[in-house]
Amino acid sequence: MSDLILFWHRRDLRISDNTGLAAAREKSAYVVGLFCLDPNILERDDAAPVRVTYMIGCLQALKQRYAEAGSQLLILKGNPTEAIPRLAEALNAQAVFWNWDVEPYSQIRDRNLIEALKEKGIGFLEKNWDQILHSPDEIRSGSNSPYTVYTPFWKNWISRPKMKPVETRFIASPSTKSPSASLQNLTPEEEKIAKQAGVIELPTAKDLGFIWDKELFLAPGEAAAQERLEEFCSKAIDEYQEQRNFPAIDGTSRLSAALKFGVIGIRTVWQATEEAMSNSRSDETQKAIRTYQQEIAWREFYQHVMYQFPELAEGAYREPFKNFPWQNNEKHFQAWCEGKTGYPIVDAAMRQLNEIGWMHNRCRMIVASFLTKDLIVNPQLGEKYFMQKLIDWDLSANNGGWQWSASSGMDPKPLRIFNPASQAQKFDAEGEYIRQWVPELRSVDTAFLLNGNITPIERSSLGYPNPIVDHNQQQRFFKEAYQRQKV
Numbered sequence: 001m002s003d004l005i006l007f008w009h010r011r012d013l014r015i016s017d018n019t020g021l022a023a024a025r026e027k028s029a030y031v032v033g034l035f036c037l038d039p040n041i042l043e044r045d046d047a048a049p050v051r052v053t054y055m056i057g058c059l060q061a062l063k064q065r066y067a068e069a070g071s072q073l074l075i076l077k078g079n080p081t082e083a084i085p086r087l088a089e090a091l092n093a094q095a096v097f098w099n100w101d102v103e104p105y106s107q108i109r110d111r112n113l114i115e116a117l118k119e120k121g122i123g124f125l126e127k128n129w130d131q132i133l134h135s136p137d138e139i140r141s142g143s144n145s146p147y148t149v150y151t152p153f154w155k156n157w158i159s160r161p162k163m164k165p166v167e168t169r170f171i172a173s174p175s176t177k178s179p180s181a182s183l184q185n186l187t188p189e190e191e192k193i194a195k196q197a198g199v200i201e202l203p204t205a206k207d208l209g210f211i212w213d214k215e216l217f218l219a220p221g222e223a224a225a226q227e228r229l230e231e232f233c234s235k236a237i238d239e240y241q242e243q244r245n246f247p248a249i250d251g252t253s254r255l256s257a258a259l260k261f262g263v264i265g266i267r268t269v270w271q272a273t274e275e276a277m278s279n280s281r282s283d284e285t286q287k288a289i290r291t292y293q294q295e296i297a298w299r300e301f302y303q304h305v306m307y308q309f310p311e312l313a314e315g316a317y318r319e320p321f322k323n324f325p326w327q328n329n330e331k332h333f334q335a336w337c338e339g340k341t342g343y344p345i346v347d348a349a350m351r352q353l354n355e356i357g358w359m360h361n362r363c364r365m366i367v368a369s370f371l372t373k374d375l376i377v378n379p380q381l382g383e384k385y386f387m388q389k390l391i392d393w394d395l396s397a398n399n400g401g402w403q404w405s406a407s408s409g410m411d412p413k414p415l416r417i418f419n420p421a422s423q424a425q426k427f428d429a430e431g432e433y434i435r436q437w438v439p440e441l442r443s444v445d446t447a448f449l450l451n452g453n454i455t456p457i458e459r460s461s462l463g464y465p466n467p468i469v470d471h472n473q474q475q476r477f478f479k480e481a482y483q484r485q486k487v
């Protein structure tokens, strides 16, 4: 058996602050990266072109980073549980290392891989956490059960010391380009063997059938994510408390895609927020930074609950929603998807999603509430549409966000109904966001743009639809249906 350890990247497309990669390096100086293009994921009808394009961009950057560090990233295509052991055996690798994930698919895939590696006598890394600051086994209630409510989870989670970014010793940092002497590429002979065992060149997203011809809204790769983090933490984070709610403003970190694909380490993000906290000079900015940290904790809360309650991925958690009489009107759902509901703030948000593959958090809440409480459509349809469109789609965060908005999740506050007009008045008071994404409404007076009091004649002349439902009527219907379900 050679010294070689294959490090399998999945949603940790970086070399800095990567706990599993650092562990591989501790064990051997001969570490080569690996990514497996997985048909079980790529051939599902919910892998969004924008997201796969972003992922491939991150892989290109990762390949470059490996090359700079004197090693390489191998690409496989096929079922990982077969393709990886085949490659590892052919290369006589001592082990395959990777970081653990919370998603139900990953649990099955990874356990099958462990079995296949064991059969071949190839080593592996036991359940190593990387994408979260605390493991689900660490954050538990007094009675040693997992939390199902955010606030007590947060109190426990924030009280614990956080790990510093790990040093992946052989890798040059993004700012220094010097390769390290201790790294090796595969030998020419091993290269040949690797090719025979299925290693290919990194394809483009187009080669894989994912067409995204527009520029990506978020630049892919580790260096871009690091730059975004530094920029955000040097200023905008101080105003996050106030600015994060306004969709027309670039007031949030826009790190969600980087965090989804692990292009930046969560310990690195945390450290940057802590540094911002220690540099901050007022209670107000400290509060803003704390609010940002709470969002990071929401991300972890949803990952922990997905890990502990994988059934969340299958549908409603709360009883009243398990057999809820959703109307699921096909035309209404279609109008929502296309941003043609006749509710300006809802349509602006859906068009932003369709156009750039990202949507502001405030608007995600508005459109999710509208789909479930106004159109009375099953949140799972919305969840799936987000999956097909979002650059940052993440099973746990998306499922958590939808269940929160539909009131079907673990949240103790059962009914949350957003009024689209009040939301627009509060969070897009000048109508800037609506005008950006619904250009046919640009000339409409701001008060009417926000409250939606636009006459049918004017709507028709502007080419903008009438409201497809009546908000007040639908929320009454929803509440009644909910009361019936509760008994």
Ligand code: FAD
Pocket (backbone or CB within 6 Å): 244, 252, 253, 254, 255, 256, 257, 259, 260, 295, 296, 298, 299, 300, 302, 359, 360, 361, 362, 364, 365, 368, 386, 390, 392, 393, 394, 395, 397, 398, 399, 400, 401, 402, 405
């Ligand atoms: P920031 O405000 O800068 O927050 C920093 C980071 O914290 C984010 O990048 C994200 O990783 C995390 N975060 C922030 N808010 C939440 C939250 N409510 N839940 C979980 N994590 C959070 N987020 C995703 O990453 N992927 C999704 O698929 C997703 N789907 C959502 C669906 C719905 C219906 C809702 C209401 C929210 C969803 N969110 C999702 C959460 C949130 O909208 C996005 O994380 C956020 O808008 C991303 O922008 P940002 O990076 O600028 O966020």
Ligand code: FO1
Pocket (backbone or CB within 6 Å): 009, 010, 011, 036, 037, 038, 039, 041, 042, 047, 048, 051, 052, 055, 101, 103, 104, 105, 106, 393
């Ligand atoms: N991970 C992989 O290991 N191989 C893939 O081909 C792959 C594609 C992919 C596409 C969209 C997306 O949102 C994520 C993708 N991932 C891929 C990452 C995926 O999140 C992780 O593999 C999870 O562990 C799956 O549960």
